[in-house]
Each structure stands twice: as structure tokens, then as C-alpha cells.
Amino acid sequence: MSRRLLFLLPLATLALMAGFFAWSLMAGRDPASIGSVMVGRPAPRLDLRALRDGDKPLTDAMLRTGKPTIVNFFASWCTPCLAEHPLFTRLAQRDGAVIIGVAWKNKPEEARAWLAKLGDPFLHAGQDFDGRTGLDWGLSGVPETYLIDGNGIVRFHFRGPITEKDVRDTVLPFLKGGKP
Amino acid sequence: MRCAVTLLLMALLALPALAVEPSEMLKDPALEARAREIGQALRCVVCQNQSIDDSAAEVARDMRRAVRERLSAGDSDTQVFDFMVARYGDYVLLKPPFKLGTLLLWLGAPLVLLIAAAAIMLTALRRRATAPLPPLSDEERERLRSLLGR
DSSP states (O other): OHHHHHTHHHHHHHHHHHHHHHHHHHTTOOTTOOOOSOTTSBOOOOOBEESSTTOOOBOGGGGOSSSOEEEEEEOTTOHHHHHHHHHHHHHHHTSOOEEEEEEESOOHHHHHHHHHHHOOOOSEEEEETTSHHHHHTTOOSSSEEEEEOTTSBEEEEEESOOOHHHIIIIIHHHHHHSOO | OHHHHHHHHHHHHOOOOOSOOGGGSOSSHHHHHHHHHHHHHBBOTTSSSOBTTTOOOHHHHHHHHHHHHHHHTTOOHHHHHHHHHHHHOGGGBSSOOOSGGGHHHHHHHHHHHHHHHHHHHHHHHHHHHSOOOOOOOHHHHHHHHHHHTO
16 A cells, blocks of 8 residues: 555655646746845935936935935936836826936936936936945846835835836835835 | 967966956955955856856946955955845855755755655665565476576
8 A cells, every 4th residue: 555655756746846836937936036135124325426417416314304215226228227217207297206316337428318318207316337336225237126215214126127017016005105 | 489389378377267357356466366265156146146256247346346345445254245145135145054044955955865865774674674485386496497498
């Protein structure tokens, strides 16, 4: 009897693996995701030169105003940034979101021209030309977006462009309730 | 001739293809050697399985620079690793730390080996424990001989 059960072992192994693969496919598991250690921690240091002429430089105080704030790292050379940009424009215009833009590894004049062409949703904008601030923020590339609550705590970190679904499911609830 | 010697020397003295550019390197060779050792153990965050020394990605270059800045500022190797883990998490370590969340990763393979060894040993022991077969009868012995063609 026990020997006959032993023959079921390969089948059981197969079922186990099939279950894992099915779960991987269905649950939207992304093995390439590197996660973020920033979530739940105070936002890293923000101390950057202004991107636009006559603008104030970016400071930590801008992240601790009591209002939820979106921080978006972008670059004019980045195609996914182009894709997500209209969402930020709409968030700023229709939903009154406070959005801080950081031009990452981007010549300031090129970033400014890009914003002039596509519309500028940023209340404040800074330049991180050498990527030092990006590193402090645990940035892996552009675009990346952080949702920061009124006390300056990072509540969400998107790696890659945000989508319509992200806006609906995460950004808008966060702006309303302070928590995504 | 001289050209051939030059080419030969160039081929022999070529360093492994690292992404570390000469302009990034530190003047102090001891510090640079430490930076290389750390750089080989840090994982580039956009390339799945490449160290930051092997990767040409923008963020890998920033990380190499940060490693050298921290070392120049007097940080220990551990402090440099902590600096990176604070920003990118354990993902950034090519050799994952031994802790509760990585227990299966570290002990899974030895565990499977142990289970297999135990199973084999149990089977062997059980086989030995079974009583020896009764000797063949004359009839069986005759049949065996005919089967073997003797």
C-alpha cells in the first residue's frame, strides 16, 4: 500500500509545481520587482537647485507641509515619462495635487523645454543632474514616483510609470485620505 | 615587430571587462581595491544579476561613485554595505544575509539533501532487515538452469 502511494510522489510534485506556477501567473507576481525600503520611512533629504528660473530651491520643508505630496523623478530623454506625464497634468489641474518634479540626469534647459512643450504640472521643480539625490531616495531609474504624507513619511513608491489604474486605486485615495 | 609586441602586451595586460571607468577610480590603490571588492558584491538594481562593477547602467555608476565617496570619507566596508542596504534593501547584496526571511534560501537545498539521504538510508536498512529468501527447490533450480541455457 505504502509503495503504491510512493508512485503518486511524482504526480504530487508536479501538482505542487503547477500550483506555484499558476499562482505566479495569476497573482501578478513580478520576479523583477526589487521592492522599496523607503515606504514607511521619513522621506530622504531633499536639497536641490530649482529647475525653473526664479523658482525656489527644493527643501525638506516642502515635504512637511501637512498636505500629501507627490514627488516625481523624470527626464526629458525618458519615454515612459512621456507616457505618464498627462496623468500628472490631470492630477494637478483637476484634483489639485501638490506635485514636486525632479529632473534626474537631465540638462536643465532640456527638462525645461520638455515641460514647456507638454505642460508643467509641478508646484516645485528641482534638478538632480548628477543623480546623488536619486541615490539617497533609492531610485533605480526614471520615472519613479513617491507618495509622501503630510508628515513627510513615504507611503508609496512606484518604480516605473504610473498608470490610470494606479491613479484610480492608489494616488487619488491617498490624496483624499492621506493613506493609499 | 614593435607593433606586434605592443599588441601582445596589450592583450596580455588587459584587465577583465569591468564597467569601472578610469576617471572613476580612486588614486589610493588600497582604497580602490576595497571599492572593487565591495563593487563586486553589490547588485545593480536594474540588471537582475550583475554587480555594479560589471554594469554600465547609470544607477550602477552612481552607486560606484557613492562607494568611493564613502570609503574616502573613512567608512568601513560594513558601513558602505549598510549605506546601500538603507537605500535599496537586501536586494542590493549579491550574497543575501542569513535571517528568518532567507532561511529557506540558505537551508532549503541542504534540507532536501538530508531528506534524500535519510530516505535512501531507510530503504537500505529495511532491505537488510527483511528475512533472507528460502533456498530454491530442486524444481526451481532445474528451471533456472534451463533458462540460463546451461
